[in-house]
Amino acid sequence: MHMADALLAPSVAATMYVASGAVAGICVKALKKDEDMAKLPTMAVTAALVFAGQMINYTIPGTGSSGHLCGGMLLSALLGPQAGFLSMVVILAIQCLFFADGGLMALGANCWNMAFYGCFIGYYLIWKPLMHSRLFAGKKNAARVKIALSSVLGCIITLQMGAFSVVLETSASGVTELPVGTFVGIMQPIHLAIGLVEGLITAAVLLFIYEARPELLTELDEGTEKAKSRCSLKTTLAILTAVVVVVGGGLSLFASGNPDGLEWSMFGNSEAGYSENMGLDEEAYGISSKTADAAEAIQEKTAFLPDYAFSGSDSAAGTSVSGLVGSAIVAGAAVLICMLGGFFRRKKSCHG
């Protein structure tokens, strides 16, 4: 789900930087308030562990494929949401800088999509309420079931939110021609499966920690002993229902703007569908909607070079040829620079 720089418009990237920066600021302030610098090495080592853990493949039984660990939920369960968020930011920064996994300009968006939802939504709306709830109260394995349930639910819901944010950010940037409905239709189901697998892996690790060193998990002591004084089952279910309604309802409403995108592309439509439009009837091509028209109007107004001559213009051919020739000159200059660089390096090594 790491977004590349090319997927984002500068305005969207800057907005996401501001949003993630604000959250990071709040987290830093909260950690300073606690004056808990002892947490710093723990955060660093745990972040490094999640980084390494995400490179380990876990076999999914019966499928032949493998899954990975979900960092956000694991870190917030171990360190709390603020420290977890900052650790995720650092992981994403290292992935971006040293492994080109996600762009430098898209770092703000990636932090929001993968760290914010995983650490804050996952923690405050799923992990904490569930751990404090009276769900399965009196049952022998109540804590274990709650850990597993919150891990799986947390991973699924936060990954869905992250995937939906990717669609929104990419669509708001106007870089892909893929209709929003189709994009949502592709992204959400894939991440539903990924979320389920990641949730199960995260649950397995957290359950192991619970068995071996339960004091390392946040909210656990209070959750098992003071459950009655905190969230009731009703409150927990109400919060979870609200999350499901917001996520599910929001997605379906958005998708309904282009309800037939994926079905069209899959099954075809003999009158005006994709199967006929693919290269045959250019005038009838495209899905028109008010949203798309509005977006196009905004894009026309905000485009830096809106009237850059292309089709239909008398000067189009000239412009294109000039552009091509100019590009060739630039390419030639680039090759020349490389050759000169090589020449001077050879000269330097000869003198050396």
Place this chain on the structure above:
Amino acid sequence: MDKLSGAQSELREMDVLAAGISVVHRLHPLCKLLVTVTYIFIVVSFHKYDLSGLIVMVLYPVLMFQAAEIPVRVFFYKLRVVLPLVCAVGLANPFLDRMPLTQIGNLVITGGVVSMLTLMLKGCLALMASFLLVATTPIDMLCGALRKLHVPKVLTALLLLTYRYVGVIMGEASAMSQAYSLRAPGQKGIHISAWGSFLGQLLLRSMDRAQELYSSMELRGFQGEFFYSDIPACRVSSVMFVLVSCSFFACARVVNIAWLLGNLVVR
């Protein structure tokens, strides 16, 4: 070589590259960071059909690769896995945007093809700029530059510590993974029965290690801040680098240089 060992050697190679002594390596890290961010922002701001305008931006990484004495093939080799993914982003465009833009002979070039190429080029150029920054600036210098931008010390200290421990933990995870695979020949990944214990064991050991680490840091006088004493002073050359680079980027963004050059030849 498994994924973890591969990542470890990638990190080591980047450290070796960053320890170079070229002109670019000597530039002030903050200046390099500012130029890189400006470059990426300007590159992605180009219109989706403005391929000829964007091509001029190739000159910056090409010049920087030469000045930094890093062969361009190193970039392509290191990012051989990521680059196809970046390029795959716009593959659907030619099918979805079939508006003809221009014609060369009988060949009609549609908007989708141009926007796909623009998107691919944008992705590659942004990656090149990030790579150049990291390949010419050691991580401690980068953190020092971030501190100069008033990024909270908690975040920079965390970045430094995590970077230090990524190598150590990856080494341990790699050894565990290798030991596991030797005992489970022909098996892909970790079996479901060991999902929790495999990483859980490593996590527990790491948490203990973190406590020991903090104790040793305290003994050496750590009070929450690292000091970055080796950052060179910002010289005139670094300031000139920022001014010239940013002026060129702004110029390339406003004026289609490729088109102007072409006009000199084509009438």
